[in-house]
Amino acid sequence: MAQPAGSGTVSDGAGARRIQVGLVGRGIQKSRTPRMHEAEARAIGLDLGYRLLDADAEPLGPLDEILDRAEADGFAGLNITYPFKQDVIALLDELSPAARKIGAVNTVVFRDGRRFGHNTDFWGFSEGFRRGLGTVPIDAILQLGAGGAGAAVAFALADLGAGRINIYDTRPEAARDLATAVNAIAGTDIAAAVTDPGQVASTMDGIVNTTPVGMAKLPGTAIDVALIDPRHWVAEIIYFPLETELLHAARAKGCRTLDGSGMAVFQAVRAFHLFTGLDPDPVRMRATFEARAET
Numbered sequence: 001m002a003q004p005a006g007s008g009t010v011s012d013g014a015g016a017r018r019i020q021v022g023l024v025g026r027g028i029q030k031s032r033t034p035r036m037h038e039a040e041a042r043a044i045g046l047d048l049g050y051r052l053l054d055a056d057a058e059p060l061g062p063l064d065e066i067l068d069r070a071e072a073d074g075f076a077g078l079n080i081t082y083p084f085k086q087d088v089i090a091l092l093d094e095l096s097p098a099a100r101k102i103g104a105v106n107t108v109v110f111r112d113g114r115r116f117g118h119n120t121d122f123w124g125f126s127e128g129f130r131r132g133l134g135t136v137p138i139d140a141i142l143q144l145g146a147g148g149a150g151a152a153v154a155f156a157l158a159d160l161g162a163g164r165i166n167i168y169d170t171r172p173e174a175a176r177d178l179a180t181a182v183n184a185i186a187g188t189d190i191a192a193a194v195t196d197p198g199q200v201a202s203t204m205d206g207i208v209n210t211t212p213v214g215m216a217k218l219p220g221t222a223i224d225v226a227l228i229d230p231r232h233w234v235a236e237i238i239y240f241p242l243e244t245e246l247l248h249a250a251r252a253k254g255c256r257t258l259d260g261s262g263m264a265v266f267q268a269v270r271a272f273h274l275f276t277g278l279d280p281d282p283v284r285m286r287a288t289f290e291a292r293a294e295t
Helices: 035-044 063-072 087-091 097-102 120-133 146-159 174-186 199-205 243-252 260-276 281-293
Strands: 007-010 017-025 047-052 077-080 107-111 116-119 141-144 165-168 190-196 206-209 234-236 256-258
Touching: 017 063, 035 047, 035 260, 035 281, 047 190, 063 087, 063 107, 077 190, 077 260, 087 116, 097 116, 097 120, 097 234, 107 260, 120 146, 120 234, 120 256, 120 260, 141 146, 141 199, 146 165, 146 174, 165 199, 174 190, 174 199, 174 243, 190 199, 234 243, 243 256, 260 281
Parallel strands: 017 047, 017 077, 141 165, 141 206, 165 190, 206 234, 234 256
Antiparallel strands: 007 017, 077 107, 107 116
């Protein structure tokens, strides 16, 4: 068996070595990521534990202290989710090319006394989109949100060949900064910040929500659902709940939709490899995810 990529292993008290990883975020108690990682590890004969570090559920302290404790406790690495994907960058020693380009990190690997930041959301969204909405037109897209996850999605959409990406965020400067970054990498002006999604929605092919609005802890929609037409496709990156209010409204109108399961599964596939150095089975990991799916 290949040697795990991360150096973090802890003793189980009987001499065996165990890989320990975790997820840092807020409102993550319903996350299916731990089950995916632990079930896949068992399937390939690896002893791996996955812990939720939920800043809403327990007093974890500042982000730098969370990372310090995890590293000191022998964690191999951490997944990072809302709202820490950008703040964590200042606490790392090195970034992967994808993380540097996107400006957000969702996977941290501890190795040889150094912290390496990666972004597996980019590939996770791309792969989920290709498999779930691969034939839809992407000439013009309205993206809601310009945070850490939004950055990964915007770059993924550009990589998928989007003709135009209109980015809306309640923080106009964040939308402008993300559009500028996407255009710099694309080499052409395919992204723009918009201040009113209602002014552009009618001319869009699809709408992507990358905000946390719609999560179990933040119910609601990031856009007035009256702006959604049956011809739109609508995509989410949220997966708890699997059917958000936005997707429910879109499906009721007959839209093609994409829930957040694809991104959740495929980002985990990449993260598992980074933590362990082993290649997981994506089909098996999706089956584990779906076994936990909410109706």
